[in-house]
Amino acid sequence: MNKKKSSIRSTNNEYAVSRIAGMKVVNKTRYFLIEWEGYGLKDNTWEREDNVYSSSSISAFIEDYCRQSHCRKDSILYMNKKVLLYNTYDPDTKEFHNHPKNPGPVTSVVTENNSKRLRDSSDEELSESSNSTKECRRSLRTLLMDAPKEFQDTFQVVINSVKMEHPVERAANHQRKNNIPLYVIKNLKTRVTIFNDVDSDLPNDFIYVDQLQYTSPVLPPDPNFLSGCSCTDANDCSSDCHDSQFYDQKGRLIVPHGTAIYECNNTCDCGINCKNRVVQRGRKVPLQIFKTANKGWGVRTLHPISRGTFVEEYVGEVITTEESNKRGAFYDKYGCSYLFDMDFAQSELPTKYAIDAFILGNVSRFFNHSCSPNLEVFAVYHDSADVQMHRLAFFASRDIKKDEELCFDYNGMQCDTEEENMKHSARYSCHCEAPNCRKWIYI
Numbered sequence: 454m455n456k457k458k459s460s461i462r463s464t465n466n467e468y469a470v471s472r473i474a475g476m477k478v479v480n481k482t483r484y485f486l487i488e489w490e491g492y493g494l495k496d497n498t499w500e501r502e503d504n505v506y507s508s509s510s511i512s513a514f515i516e517d518y519c520r521q522s523h524c525r526k527d528s529i530l531y532m533n534k535k536v537l538l539y540n541t542y543d544p545d546t547k548e549f550h551n552h553p554k555n556p557g558p559v560t561s562v563v564t565e566n567n568s569k570r571l572r573d574s575s576d577e578e579l580s581e582s583s584n585s586t587k588e589c590r591r592s593l594r595t596l597l598m599d600a601p602k603e604f605q606d607t608f609q610v611v612i613n614s615v616k617m618e619h620p621v622e623r624a625a626n627h628q629r630k631n632n633i634p635l636y637v638i639k640n641l642k643t644r645v646t647i648f649n650d651v652d653s654d655l656p657n658d659f660i661y662v663d664q665l666q667y668t669s670p671v672l673p674p675d676p677n678f679l680s681g682c683s684c685t686d687a688n689d690c691s692s693d694c695h696d697s698q699f700y701d702q703k704g705r706l707i708v709p710h711g712t713a714i715y716e717c718n719n720t721c722d723c724g725i726n727c728k729n730r731v732v733q734r735g736r737k738v739p740l741q742i743f744k745t746a747n748k749g750w751g752v753r754t755l756h757p758i759s760r761g762t763f764v765e766e767y768v769g770e771v772i773t774t775e776e777s778n779k780r781g782a783f784y785d786k787y788g789c790s791y792l793f794d795m796d797f798a799q800s801e802l803p804t805k806y807a808i809d810a811f812i813l814g815n816v817s818r819f820f821n822h823s824c825s826p827n828l829e830v831f832a833v834y835h836d837s838a839d840v841q842m843h844r845l846a847f848f849a850s851r852d853i854k855k856d857e858e859l860c861f862d863y864n865g866m867q868c869d870t871e872e873e874n875m876k877h878s879a880r881y882s883c884h885c886e887a888p889n890c891r892k893w894i895y896i
Contacts, residue, residue: 470507472595473514474541475499475550478533485511486541493599494542494549514538522653539654540595589617592658593812604783608812611668611770612660615813619661621647638816644739645816646755651744662813663735665844668770671806674837681720690717690729704731705761706831706848713797713843716835732833732846736765740859742819748884750819751858758853764828765817767793767845769810777807784811791818797832798840805841817847822894823860825887827853830861860885863894 474497475486483502488494505511515529517538529536537543537550593612597605624635624646636647638661647655667673684690699714701707708714717729725734739755758764769791772780777792784790791810798804810818820828833844847861881894 470505470510471598472517472538473505473507473510475535475537475543476514476518476529476532477535485514486537486543488541488595488598494595495544495599497542497544499544540592540658589620589657589660593660596658600783604780611666611812615660615662615666617660619663621655621657621661643736644755645742646739647742649744651746654744656742656750656819659811659818660813661815662768663815665768665808666770666813668772668776671771671773674839674842676719676836678838679718679720679836680838681718682723684721684723684727686723690721690723690727700728700731701761702728703759704728704763705759706763707761710829710831710850712831714831714833714846716833718835730835731763732766732844733835736763738762738764740765740816742816745821745858748821751821751860752816752819753856753858754853755855757855758849760849760851762849764847764849764859765815765820766833767808767810767817767830767847768815769793769808769813769818771795771806771842772809774804774807777809780809780811793845795832795841795843795845797843802841808845820847821858821860821885822863822883823885823887824862824883824890825885826861827851827857828859828861830865 469490471488471490473485474488477484477486477499484499485502485505487498487500487505489496489498515526518524518529518536519526521538522536535545539550542549593608597608600608619638619640621636621638624637633648633650636655638645638647641663649655682690697708697712697715699706699708699712699716706714714732716731716733717723717727721727723729738758741753741755742750743753745751754764774794777794781790781792784792789811791814793808793810794804795806795808796804827850828847829850831846831848833846834840835844837843847859853859883890883892883894
């Protein structure tokens with residue numbers, strides 16, 4: 454990089470600031486961490502305060518840090534320790550700060566005023582959204598800054614095409630241990646909350662969606678190819694309606710893992726309350742996204758769940774396998790992946806589609822792996838006659854206790870042998886701590 458490192462404005466050149474992402478004081482001189490427009494995060498530099506000509510960038514940094522760490526604006530400029538915003542790179546330590554690829558707990562930046570600020574916050578109404586459209590899109594831009602240009606362009610189109618309908622807001626009238634706040638994802642039929650007693654981070658590096666989003670050239674399934682039943686009972690299809698019965702009278706799954714589920718569809722005469730319309734009615738279990746001690750974010754249930762109960766559908770972008778392979782190569786280098794193949798028919802036909810929850814997703818994108826899982830994944834058909842395009846739904850594989858973390862086996866029904874696992878492209882250390890832990894996750 455050819456820019457002069459000692460200042461933002463040199464004699465012949467002026468360099469644009471993308472954002473100010475940190476502050477420190479060295480020998481009574483204040484420095485700001487600069488992210489440069491058009492450069493990757495690893496090109497960040499610390500610049501003396503008198504070399505920073507953008508007062509608006511300094512003001513934006515102060516506001517962002519106050520929002521992140523719940524401190525007063527007038528306290529920041531009196532701090533003598535280093536403070537950093539999330540999703541940045543510190544050239545002093547050569548480490549990312551709260552970078553999403555870090556699977557473990559993230560170092561917290563907490564001020565002396567943090568706990569007092571939490572106690573003084575108003576409980577009369579929902580506070581200002583902590584995941585506003587502007588903040589979320591800023592986090593996504595930072596997240597993708599080191600991605601290849603091809604991916605930046607692709608993801609930018611996706612981001613711009615989606616309206617943020619589910620922002621995160623602080624919940625009103627709520628107190629938890631150590632006065633740690635509870636957040637809620639808005640406008641969902643069944644509640645999802647966020648709780649973090651590890652640090653002050655929030656999962657704001659993706660856009661929450663509750664429906665599949667089809668990314669060109671993939672098109673939504675054509676309803677003209679569907680065929681339906683002619684059952685007269687609007688609430689209960691007869692035993693002759695389908696080749697198999699998939700749910701009991703309480704809507705709990707009664708077929709073994711590996712079975713495809715065929716629900717009634719829009720051309721059927723039965724109503725939405727038909728017992729064969731479980732997944733399409735949506736999640737009924739309240740869930741909580743929480744920060745784990747050593748696995749990043751996870752999800753736990755706030756109510757007991759009976760075996761066979763539908764928990765959640767895996768939601769994100771529907772993309773082609775060709776696009777999935779391209780993104781997968783990037784995600785492997787990045788250290789994370791949210792790709793899930795629609796591969797139920799792979800024994801007869803090649804897999805054509807995958808769901809990617811990296812940028813767009815719901816609560817299920819935070820389900821962690823376990824070698825002794827309490828969830829199983831099933832292929833579900835209710836809006837598609839294409840055997841290669843199906844939904845992916847999580848069901849409880851056993852009774853699950855209140856506050857228990859929800860996990861599934863990332864290796865699915867694949868062979869457990871080392872020889873078979875080594876065929877996969879990436880290997881990650883397993884932190885599930887189950888008695889039968891296989892020590893490695895192969896994806």
